[in-house]
Amino acid sequence: MFDLFKNKKQAPKQELEVQNDQWIENDYEEGQLAIDVYETEDQIIIKSTMAGVKPEDIDISINNDMLTIRGKREEEENIREENYLYKECYWGSFSRSIILPTEVDNKNIDAELENGVLTVSLKKVTRDKKIEVNVKG
Numbered sequence: 001m002f003d004l005f006k007n008k009k010q011a012p013k014q015e016l017e018v019q020n021d022q023w024i025e026n027d028y029e030e031g032q033l034a035i036d037v038y039e040t041e042d043q044i045i046i047k048s049t050m051a052g053v054k055p056e057d058i059d060i061s062i063n064n065d066m067l068t069i070r071g072k073r074e075e076e077e078n079i080r081e082e083n084y085l086y087k088e089c090y091w092g093s094f095s096r097s098i099i100l101p102t103e104v105d106n107k108n109i110d111a112e113l114e115n116g117v118l119t120v121s122l123k124k125v126t127r128d129k130k131i132e133v134n135v136k137g
Contacts, residue, residue: 033069033096044100044122051116058113060120062106069120070095103127 036047050058050071058071075091104122111120 030092031090031094033071033094035069035096035098037098039101039124042124042126044102044104044124046098046118046120046122048096048118049116050113050118053113053116053118055113058111058118060109060111062100062104062109062122065100065103066097067100067120067122068095068097069118 033048033050038045046067046069048069050073052073053071057074058069061068061070070093072093073091081087100122103125105125108123109120111118113119
């Protein structure tokens with residue numbers, strides 16, 4: 001891996017661009033999923049567009065306060081690189097992890113993929129905010 005910050009002032013611009021490109025290629029093997037997260041009074045909702053992804057190719061897991069969505073989008077056609085005029089769509093594995101802002105009921109999670117949009121609904125856990133402690137004397 002390249003040290004992008006070492007001697008940055010001395011490295012030519014073109015060399016830094018090559019180093020950046022190699023760093024990106026070496027460290028990121030999967031795409032990052034774009035998401036929207038919002039909350040209602042009793043739920044946290046996560047939405048993401050997933051055109052071309054099958055429900056069986058999506059894995060959603062929760063560990064403590066972190067939710068992870070993983071999946072893969074497979075190209076159905078085998079197109080040679082030299083035939084592309086533009087290639088902007090991401091094909092392959094992707095994932096996204098987020099830290100949830102509040103505790104959720106991990107037994108009460110719904111996920112639905114409809115018209116290429118994944119919606120994950122997490123029910124918030126409601127707890128009494130005031131805790132009384134008896135002091136022994």
